[in-house]
Amino acid sequence: MNPGLDAAPGIVAVTLVTVATLVIGTWGLRFSRTTSDFFVASRTVRPRLNASAIGGEYLSAASFLGVAGLVLTFGADMLWYPVGWTAGYLVLLVLVAAPLRRSGAYTLPDFAEARLGSRGVRSVCSVLVVAVGWLYLLPQFQGAGITLSSTVGAPTWLGPIIVGMVVLANVTSGGMRSITFVQAFQYWLKLTALLIPVTVLLAVWAGDSAPTAGGGTWSVPLAAGGGQGLYVTYSLIIATFLGTMGLPHVVVRFYTNPDGRAARRTTLVVLALLGVFYLLPPVYGALGRIYAPELATAGRSDALVLELPRIMLDGPAGELLTGLVTAGAFAAFLSTSSGLSIAVAGVLSQDVTGRMWGGHRLGGVAAFRLGAVVAVTVPCIVALAAPNLGVARAVGLAFAMAASTFCPLLLLGIWWRRLTSVGAIAGLVAGGLGSGVAIAWTLAVSDPEGWADTLMGQPAAWTVPLALVTMVVVSLLTAARIPAHTGRFLVRLHTPETLDLDRG
């Protein structure tokens, strides 16, 4: 890619992160508290630690690389991505966090089954978890390809394969499985990997007598924007604000909280941690405007964070910072893809590989391993074959699908007592099909133009209302099928644990 590129810092960083991940994954249990003193049981995971872990798992390639690239290319409009990804937790905090924890559900299909008492809804949810998970994994693998090609000069196909192998090795060996400490560490690693370079680069910029980007203000798009800007923005807001609650790897982390109150506190801390983190990528974008506008025109804007240190600084300092951001980026791929792969593999092992096949049934661990292989291989292959959408936009599509399926289910399931299983299935199918068709369309059409492509490229604004309305209308039509335990279940969801009350 980049002739005469010094590959050493990148290779060192990638190797270090990979080895560290594998070592921690294999020997990770040694880190968990080994003790003979008492009161271990009272040490549940504290909200602050859990929040760091959620941050570590949540901040993916899209946040680490994609946001800066989008701001570079499209300007300040794209700040809606980080704003939405953070604000999603606000919606989660206000409407979902505590009741979801009190429901006792570990995964989204669990919640559906507990709330509606129906295996049918559970199966539909499982399919959707796998779909959202794969959609989210795809850009992680593609991001890995970009990282390796721009820092090491390796061919683009190598990144997905390396990340896929590491994740698979980790997940199947039982390592990194929701070890809170490791995930929490990942958040701080990612924050450091962006914070230190950006501080240095800002100092360089100030020493450079603080130039501004030529040709208008920095907030104006470099690429020509369409007339559909307003629609796209609102659709993006809907997808990101409402999609966060439907991400399979985020939901499972809430189970770790001891009660609903802790779940709320955790979410609050997550908001703060994400708020801090998302200040940084736009700074890279703005600096990129000044020093590296050619990346946007070359269509390699996702590599901005990785290449900016080298562009702005010569010599070992630039190499060192490049190594640091590369390590951070790789940590981002590994932690997010591990979390997602575990979530997808869990669902696959429960509902697919753990079933009877030809009179023969796999045991728990074997089923989980087979599930993990499938969970990683499929998106890895697609990442190699599919066109590169841009890391942040592909993640945006995963959010759109989560928002148009799980968001209505969670909101109505928690706050509306007249939801029925038939209504839930109808809504999930409507939202899933709508967003699925839109995503397939977007992947198939290479250069979008006109309203149809816009509607398909950013579907949340019509698929979320579609799913919500379908769910409500069909539920009202099948009012006879409201589950008998609805009242009791909602009492359990909404009563604080401190109240002494029969939750039977």
Add this chain to the structure above:
Amino acid sequence: MSRPWRRRHLGTEADRATFRTLHSASLASPALREGLTRDSAERSIRHLHALLGSPALALTDTAETLAWHGGGQHHADQCPGLAVATVERGSTRMFDRGDLPCDVPGCLIRTAIVSPLVVEERVVGTLQVFAAHPTAGLARAADEVSTWVSAQLDLAELDASRTRLMEAEVRALRAQISPHFIYNSLGAIASFVRTDPDRARELLLEFADFTRYSFRRHGEYTTLAEELRSVERYLLLEQARFGDRLRVTLRIAPEVLPVAVPFLCIQPLVENAVRHGLEAAEGGGHIRIVARDQGQECVIEVEDDGVGEDPDIVRRALAGDAALDSIGLGNVDSRLRNAFGDDFGLVVETAQGAGTKVVVRVPKFAPGVHA
């Protein structure tokens, strides 16, 4: 034009009547399987009425009306009297106009056939069929239906007694912990009263907390955190007694602490381990308690380095052989299976002289299970 395929498909008129009857019966049975209550009576009486085809039908317990279906609602007040009279006799009775005073003109209800509902040789209620004329056929039908309802109620009783048995086992388990453990603990605490009063006080408080948890009345499930806290108290008290002879290692992944587990499902295993671990003569025993996070499941292991056990004996204990002294094992096993399904029974790894490891797997979520 006739449609012969349909006729052949559904069989003769008599066949169809049979199917209708069976269908009505199958609709009524789920409600009745919950026992005779106002709710179950109201849900089942429509289908029972369809079986009999009389103008009205009532279900009562021994003293009051539970449900009425059909016309002539004003007669519902008379049901309790008929019920009491039938319960006294203990067999089907016929009542005529004299017993059913009525001032509503054109009322169809002039006679009643009342059959007792018998569960385990005890009359629990009555089935009352109201009609214009008493016929032998209707009396026979009423009798048969009441026998069928009685059989359903018998099954309900069986379900209830199975649940009661399970609850009784938990209670027995609570009672079983107490006697020698209470005696030994109090003895150990007493030995500290003079030499180390502060420790004695702490131990006494631990003891109080431990018994409060163990004798808790409500709730079938608890969180793993609560259960482990109780285990810690138990071990603290045992260590007061055994001192350095009892060594304990706990390795608990904090992620699994919120998991819901059956009440008192770890404590008996630890008690077994302490007993076996310390039987290993000289140096005392080492007990390891590990709780690991495995994605959708949580794995809890209780391990001792004691004398071990003959696998055959363990197999018998798990099957519930009451002659053996580890009743706790079979009880915990059956409660785990009951809560989470047969995939989640206890796994015991042991051999003579090789220590014992008991593995409990608990899913993080199971429908109907919450702490």
